[in-house]
Amino acid sequence: MKRILQTALPPAVLFGLVILAWHYAVIVFGIKAFLVPTPLNVLRAVIDGRGELLQAVGLTAGAALSGFASSLLIGTLIACVFSQSGIVRRSCYPYAIFLQTVPIIAIAPLIVVWFGAGFQSVVLVSFIISLFPIITNGTTGLLAIDSNLLDLFRLYQGSRWQVLWKLRLPHSVPFLVTAARTSSGLAVVGAIVGEFFTGYQAEKHGLGYIIMQTAGFSQTDRLFAAVLASTLLGIAIFGLSTLVGSTVLRRWSDSQ
């Protein structure tokens, strides 16, 4: 209990101080509400728009989790292929780096043009941005195997498939857990960027769409509310992947 207090209290106090400073700064310096709303204005916007916000959080979370899950799955598959063939790895790796370096915001409109407005394009943007860490970390984990362990499998005539399935893949799990932590955050960013350019159906909008729309109309309190919701969503998904990851790692961790 004391330890929880010690870790939770200082950031909570700081949070309160920042909110207070924000509130009084807006009033004292007379900043216009369409530039910076007060915390109370934001709270009101959250309460008034809770139906729309909750729906948006749900939609964005769905797209981000789908993008994240597919990057985890497909990234691992690509890493497996890379681990099996040096020639494939050397020829494809430079193009995998493309995923890392391409400004996602620049190709998101193109994706919407190609794949149509809606869920699939948002998921695709989220998928592309979160794929790279999985590929690199996964490949490293699959290849960085102690040669004695490889000898062990060779001694007992383990097939290539058995080496991959029973040695390389389990060995890469801690590497994938680390990558998943990075990717989960990126997937949320990707989903929101995707939503800048497309909604879902008629009256269904994600957080990204609300952010663009409210910024356009200078509805700064609603914009703040949407940004706040996005941040909380990011934290939630990051926290979830960290929690799942550390649970998995407890079994994997090796103190030898």
Add this chain to the structure above:
Amino acid sequence: MTQDADQHSVCRDLCVDASQVEMQFASGQLGVRDVNLAVRRGELISLVGPSGCGKSTLLRMIAGLIAPTSGSLSVQAGSANDSRTAFVFQDSNLLPWRTVFDNIRLPLELRGIPFPQQQVAVNNSIKLIGLKPDDAMKQPKMLSGGMRMRVSLARALVTQPELLLLDEPFAALDDLLRQLLNEELLRIWSEQHWTGLFVTHNVAEAVFLSQRVLVMSKSPGTFIADIAVPFAHPREPELRSTPEFAKLTGEVSRCLREAAR
């Protein structure tokens, strides 16, 4: 019996037969040179030699993990598609994500042996090596160094090997634990009578365990002495404090010093 047939039966009696084996690494450096070795079925032999002399290289060649660059090397353990050679590594070399039980059954699993049979074999192996049944579900990280080495031994023995190769398995353990495991290994050997090749740095261990101690020269290694250990089996722990034992370890140590020169 004609002389030919006699020779033939002698050959079939050999588990490892190496003549003029040489191993040259890709760098051009010689690992071992002119190695001649005949290991009879059921023999337990120790290999000692200065660090880096090629003992481990020789062991890995016998295991089939690397091929000699010249000379002839034949290993008769099991058949071509059912090799009965097992290897115990210096590091316990366990898979950290698997339980003790799943680590021990790995060789059987890789060979596609049905699970119920695996289970019987693993449980026998666990009992044989002196692990408690509750240890089976533990993760390797929960075990001490000595226990991990027992698991590693159990994993080698679960395959019912005809030839067991041990590469300094107890090097990292304290002396008392090492002596205890030596005694257990000897007990298992006298029950099962596999052929054993034991690489070690420890002279007392080499003498206590084996029927012969082979001494290797410094790198590139070749055998320079073959010392018979005449003590009868079963050997008691007290053997270590007899004058005969001290005399023999003294002789092996002298050989080793010469080898290192």
